[in-house]
Amino acid sequence: MLQVENTLFTLVMLLYFAAMALYFAFIAVKKDGVARVAVGLQAAGLLLHTAALVCRGVGAGRLPLTNQYEFATSFAWGLCLVSLAFVIRFRFPVLGAFASPVTFLIIGYAAMQSKEVKNLMPALRSNWLGFHVSTAIIAYGAFGVSFVLGVIFLLRDRMRARGFMDQHIPGREKLDVIAYRSVSLGLLFLTFTIITGAIWAERAWGSYWSWDPKETWSLVTWIIYSAYLHLRIRRGWQGRAAAIFAVIGFVCVVFTYIGVNTLLPGVHSYA
Amino acid sequence: MRGGVASPHRFKRIYKFIGSMRFAIILLVALALACSIGSLVTQGQTYDWYAQRYSERAAALIVALRLDDAFHSAWFIIITAFLCLNLTLCNLTRLPRLIGRTRAEGRPEGALESAGDVSREGVADPKAAFTRLRMPGPVACKTADGREALFASKHRAGLWGAWVCHLGILLLILGFGLGQMTQAQYTVYGVPGDEKPIGDTGYTLKIEDFAVERRDDDSVAQYTAQISVSGDDARRDAEISVNNPARLFGMKFYQNSVGWATRVNVLENGKPLQSAVICAGEFLPVEDKPELVVYLNAFYPDYAMVPGVGPSSASEKLNNPAWLYSVYYQGQLLGMNALMAGEELTIDAYTVTFTDPQNYTLIQIKRDRFTWLALAGGLITMLGLLLAFYIQPAKIWAIREPDGRWTLRGACKKGGAIFKEQFDRACGLGNEE
């Protein structure tokens, strides 16, 4: 099973790379047909990626969500899923062009991690952990999309001169609404992640919140995005300022995910 | 006199500010900064530790500002308290308006006279557009000047999203805070057969059995303890393992960790004097000479001397057991050494041996009467977010013009540009039919 996963994983990387290249080609040659192929490749990559994760789950006999490699590949999967959904839902292939390098970067990071399947220490054997990490993947994927949207928003004014971009990037107002949709999706799932994590911690350690650095940073991320929501409601802050917050929020997400494990001590350092 | 007039005014302004969204944003940013400081500065160290790690100056600052215990410091609690006050005021002042709006949004009166966010004239079949916009059966009504009209509204519950979310956060903070202030925590450790008091609760905990379940590769799969708790003339039994605590007598029992215990046998002039089980880190005073004390520093089931690391255990299997001990006389350290299996230690007339190494279990006992409140707060917050994000209040109305066609209008604040697109599509299709 793990052998199969390995092969699939390589294929997934190739497909994601091809999708990214075609998205770039779409921007270069400005043909809608190219964008359609790129979306198709991304969808095929996502399908195989799902299969790879299932293989690993079956091979390891548990949810594939417990070490740095598994979480990185799942994170890439989440970002690919959410970005694909947004590309299709809002007919927005330019989003795909900006999201695919981020997805590729994360799966590249996954490829550099150890793929060894390790046995779980007893505290990690919990259904709540499954909920906790799967909701985190969707949340992180959605925040990844809001980050990309924030970047597009901030770059939009520069790209204005070109008619093609004008046609393929929604107006400021719509872009803002799409970004709002992705942040709200992310925040909803992050809230779920934090609650299920607290329930799990309560069962495993007897304390549902202990200011462990990873907990603290997920709270910081949560606070940043709720500040984003309130800023957005205030007149004049919609758009640019909100976009900057969406970018800062994702920096916190990445720090929570990678920085905390490597730079700060805590219970989560094994994950 | 002037002061007397100005101050209620000023008071009102301060009151308004404290309940405002601007203040909320300031507090949220302050809280985010406070939390990041608390995680970046290592918590709970001494002045000397900080001085060595950073500098004397930084250490002085850290201690003065209580950055060494940021999450329990006065300033952290003050920010949180202001956030609660802010949320309470905001929710209280908005409640009457919210109720009023919820009623108004369900009635056509206000809407029919307004321009709406979107509109389309000359629609032939408004009912089809209502259906396409997934609006429930529109009700027939009349405008103020007597024209025929249709009206439908949906998802008014969404208006309550932010309010419910704010309420949830308040309850969450309240539950957490009350829990922190009133919770009690105890630990009991021992080997099967031990019976010990649980702190000052009046209950006793007996460890009936304890097992470590291992996989083929020697890694631990689960720690399981059978316990019984007595008190109040009652006795209850439970099995606890990691991730599966038990609730008995209002307290929660957790299988927290394990360590090694061993039997210590003391002989005096070759005759058995004393035999007791102690855990690593415990003392045993010699029975008829209590100023002589044996201390078990550590136990290594598979002893190995690793260069650069010192004594350690190669595995958790009892391949090469070693006991690291110290001996004290009248409080003075006489010596420290390691004994291998079968070796003995002689001090004057006494001979000490270590036998029967076994795992002891450490059980954590916790009482927090407010966990449910925090959990309820969390769930209510989730519900609020769901309402705020996914239940978008919308209303559509159509007014019949003199030419028999209809003017369709709609409003959906949350939908923004996307609602406009949906509306245009629905109207376009409604027209073609």
Ligand code: HEM
């Ligand atoms: C941890 C703190 C907070 C969180 C997580 C939070 C969350 C939210 C959410 C999710 C919304 C809905 C936003 C939307 O629908 O786009 C909202 C709206 C709002 N919040 Fe907060 N909030 C917090 C604190 C506060 C505080 C302290 C105030 C005090 C005034 C406040 C005032 C408001 C207002 C006025 C709205 C707009 C409601 C509306 O448009 O219907 N929030 N908040």
